[in-house]
Amino acid sequence: xxxxxQTSPKRFILLGLSNVPYLQPICFLVFFxxxxxxxxxxxxxxxxxxxxxKLQTPMYFFLVNLSIIDICFSSTTVPKILINTLVMDxxxxxxxxxxxxxxxxxxGGTECLILAIMAYDRFAAICRPLxxxxxMNKTLCASLTTCAWGISFINSIVHVFFTFQLPFCRSHHVxxxxxxxxxxxxxxxxxxxxxxxxxxxxxxxxxxxSFWLTLISYIHIISTILKIRSSQGRYKAFSVCASHLIVxxxxxxxxxxxxLKPRSIYSPEKDKxxxxxxxxxxxxxxxxxxxxxxTEVKNTIKRTQAIFKL
Numbered sequence: 153x154x155x156x157x158q159t160s161p162k163r164f165i166l167l168g169l170s171n172v173p174y175l176q177p178i179c180f181l182v183f184f185x186x187x188x189x190x191x192x193x194x195x196x197x198x199x200x201x202x203x204x205x206k207l208q209t210p211m212y213f214f215l216v217n218l219s220i221i222d223i224c225f226s227s228t229t230v231p232k233i234l235i236n237t238l239v240m241d242x243x244x245x246x247x248x249x250x251x252x253x254x255x256x257x258x259x260g261g262t263e264c265l266i267l268a269i270m271a272y273d274r275f276a277a278i279c280r281p282l283x284x285x286x287x288m289n290k291t292l293c294a295s296l297t298t299c300a301w302g303i304s305f306i307n308s309i310v311h312v313f314f315t316f317q318l319p320f321c322r323s324h325h326v327x328x329x330x331x332x333x334x335x336x337x338x339x340x341x342x343x344x345x346x347x348x349x350x351x352x353x354x355x356x357x358x359x360x361x362s363f364w365l366t367l368i369s370y371i372h373i374i375s376t377i378l379k380i381r382s383s384q385g386r387y388k389a390f391s392v393c394a395s396h397l398i399v400x401x402x403x404x405x406x407x408x409x410x411x412l413k414p415r416s417i418y419s420p421e422k423d424k425x426x427x428x429x430x431x432x433x434x435x436x437x438x439x440x441x442x443x444x445x446x447t448e449v450k451n452t453i454k455r456t457q458a459i460f461k462l
Contacts, residue, residue: 163243165325168236180237183432187230190436194219197439197449204452210288211277214270215442217297221263222435228255229330229431236329246316249331254305254312256431257333260407261304261358267400268362269296271369274393279376307354314350318342327420332427334410335420355411363404370397395442402437406430 168179197219201207232252236242244252276287311333318340328335333351337344370393377389406429443449 162246163324164246164249164320164331166232166236166242166244166329166331167325167327168233168242168329176237180234183230183233183237186432186436187226187234190226190230190432191223193436193439193443194223197443200443200449200452207449207452210273210293211270213293214266214273214297217266217300218263218270219439221259221266222438224255225259225263226432226435228252228259233329244331250312250316253315253331253333253336254308256330257311258301258305258308260430261307261354262301263403264359264362264407265300265304266297267396267403268365268369269300270396271366271400274396275369275373278373278389278393304358307358311347311351311354314347318344318347328424328427330427330431332410334423351411355408359404359407359411363408366400398441399434399438403430403434406434 198216201212201216229252232244273288276284280287315333315336318336319342320336320339321341323339326335326339337347337351373389373393377386377393380386380389406426410423410426410430
């Protein structure tokens with residue numbers, strides 16, 4: 153690596169996951185496989201929803217949005233990890249870092265809000281079935297989705313702007329594998345109190361409000377399901393909601409442990425593991441969880457495979 157890249161204030165050095173030479177090919181192979189699977193299953197789910205008229209419902213409209221977020225989320229970080237694992241130069245320009253952080257924060261917030269909207273959709277479907285089509289009309293679905301994307305990326309612009317106004321005079325070596333907000337706040341030689349307060353407030357508003365909206369929705373959903381007399385009906389209702397609960401739990405636990413923990417328990421190595429879970433693993437698992445528990449999606453995939461075989 154050139155010395156200029158290590159000292160230039162216009163570039164940062166991403167230290168990555170491991171500096172042990174023999175682990176580099178293993179890391180590359182693991183992340184390459186994860187990325188290929190993520191792209192394949194998410195694109196497949198989008199195609200399945202588009203070609204099956206029975207899946208043209210609000211639930212699958214939001215699910216397509218979730219798949220688009222997961223594709224972009226993974227593409228924001230994993231390709232850079234693959235490149236840095238292969239080449240000796242692990243530097244990234246300040247502009248490249250800003251763009252990566254902008255999309256990462258924006259997509260993370262959007263996923264939180266979309267998951268909350270999906271919980272509300274399940275609430276409307278199970279608790280207000282006779283009024284579902286009226287409540288979840290196309291206008292409301294489009295408005296909710298637009299607001300989710302808009303609010304998250306406006307929030308992202310604010311955080312990225314104020315983060316890169318900080319002087320990074322301690323070091324330009326980032327003990328992380330991509331440009332994420334918390335590690336950069338800890339690299340600055342200026343007091344980052346207001347930046348951290350802003351991060352906690354926005355994370356609280358977006359993540360916690362989304363979490364509580366999801367929780368309240370599911371309290372009503374479970375209460376309604378328990379009132380169903382038919383055991384088959386209860387099983388079907390729980391089955392529809394189980395996929396979403398698995399995805400929500402996995403995502404919120406990892407994100408909150410990254411953005412809502414105090415500075416005193418900061419651990420770079422643990423943060424790397426947490427970040428891997430919600431930037432690489434979760435986007436891969438989301439469509440798999442939804443597809444394996446959904447009969448209509450599986451049937452569409454089988455019919456599509458049969459057509460290609462012919």
